[in-house]
């Protein structure tokens with residue numbers, strides 16, 4: 001361990017997406033010495049890929065909008081399983097976080113009278129998403145990154161954290177390796193903010209990039225935290241389905257928000273056939289009303305294409321299954337026949353280029369082919385709503401790696417605002433906790449560092465073992481086939497058995513070559529996390545014997561009242577295996593509960 005590079009900070013932020021950057025800025029502003037660590041290059045996080053916008057009830061387009069309406073939409077979208085306090089804080093604080101970004105130099109699109117423009121998205125009663133064309137994430141990350149760098153916050157990029165340290169019952173730091181040299185690095189810090197994003201790479205078809213291997217989820221679980229809502233994985237209804245090399249790449253919901261409609265092979269606008277009882281009163285039941293809504297939202301109900309994502313994804317799945325899909329196994333998304341070429345190119349420039357370059361399809365002239373793709377995980381580290389601290393003292397989580405905020409299903413646009421609201425809160429509370437410890441800093445014993453290094457090097461010690469790429473492919477295939485969009489008990493039981501086998505295979509992984517830039521080694525380390533997360537998803541999904549939000553059971557198709565107040569938490573047992581516990585949802589105060597009556 002004496003040869004291992006070491007650093008010491010007050011707050012260590014793992015992840016440089018929106019949540020991590022916002023947390024680091026807040027911790028710095030609160031007086032802490034902060035470091036940001038990220039697996040890829042700074043600016044390459046998932047946040048940069050976000051297209052549609054950030055939801056905040058600023059009331060710029062519809063003055064009727066306010067935090068209470070946003071709170072209600074978020075809870076209803078999450079099928080009431082969200083942590084009410086997180087949903088409340090999110091709705092209340094999102095407008096300030098957007099205005100603050102603007103103060104820091106973000107250039108949002110404008111309304112004719114110069115306010116920040118807001119666009120329509122599924123599940124939101126009013127046009128609510130602050131945006132920059134369809135490249136909102138890029139502007140968000142650019143702004144936060146510039147600020148973090150200007151503040152002089154230390155950044156360790158292309159550096160992957162593989163282990164969290166604890167001593168004296170609290171977090172004491174983290175261990176990782178440099179991607180390029182393969183050399184190790186240890187950080188001493190009394191607080192760690194996990195902001196590592198999602199888990200999409202456990203699935204075969206996903207909008208997520210190579211980084212989303214659930215590292216933060218697994219690190220937290222292994223440190224003793226619990227993961228909540230893991231059965232809820234969001235399949236975005238519209239990913240590209242053709243050509244195969246780009247299958248899963250996202251087609252933003254803004255296409256529908258801006259007037260695009262879904263049709264089956266018979267040309268039918270099929271979403272009218274899939275309006276659930278729960279949303280009937282606020283969804284148009286005929287094309288005329290749906291089309292009028294784009295111009296007049298006060299007197300018309302919203303089109304069924306803009307139902308929450310879980311509803312639309314299931315409907316597409318059903319159409320394809322019924323044999324009414326498009327040639328490549330999706331359905332058609334048509335904006336060409338509904339909006340002018342000029343409008344499409346102005347509002348959806350990235351989509352225009354994406355289809356032109358990747359699929360040779362001109363979306364101003366012909367429909368796109370789209371189908372569900374694994375997009376977002378609602379589940380994540382269970383945290384205190386106000387401070388974002390997990391049950392492990394000193395361990396915080398914010399952004400996609402945290403759970404609770406979105407319940408059973410996340411509304412589009414609510415992630416970017418979530419990152420800002422809870423990133424800031426996590427950074428501030430971690431800085432305050434570190435300051436409160438004063439001189440009593442936990443330290444990391446050398447033995448712990450040695451053990452972390454040995455664990456990371458284990459795949460080099462084995463000869464002729466399993467290949468990481470093959471195991472990853474098998475994992476993605478299992479999750480796609482057996483724990484995907486529609487689930488059944490026997491299939492999930494089979495998945496769990498197959499995951500056990502993969503677990504054994506993982507313990508026999510071997511890698512060739514040496515430590516310098518060795519992607520096979522990196523994947524071998526990531527796989528451990530992907531497997532942990534997959535086990536949690538499959539176990540929680542098997543346990544929840546109902547359908548709700550992002551979790552659909554073929555064998556339990558109804559939403560059950562008995563499950564309406566139950567959260568599932570995944571924890572590690574003493575023997576290292578995953579266990580699932582039932583916990584009652586925190587109960588909502590009466591003044592918020594009344595928002596759901598008589599509507």
Ligand code: FAD
Nearest residue numbers: 015016017019039046047052053161197399400413415416
């Ligand atoms: P990320 O931005 O995912 O960043 C994670 C960071 O953690 C990265 O820096 C990564 O390198 C780092 N990291 C991970 N593991 C480790 C490790 N072991 N060690 C060190 N670093 C690590 N949401 C919206 O609200 N509106 C949208 O319009 C929207 N569009 C989207 C479009 C696409 C294509 C996708 C994929 C998602 C979209 N989302 C959208 C969702 C949203 O972008 C993500 O949920 C959000 O950006 C996650 O942010 P984050 O800060 O939690 O993590």
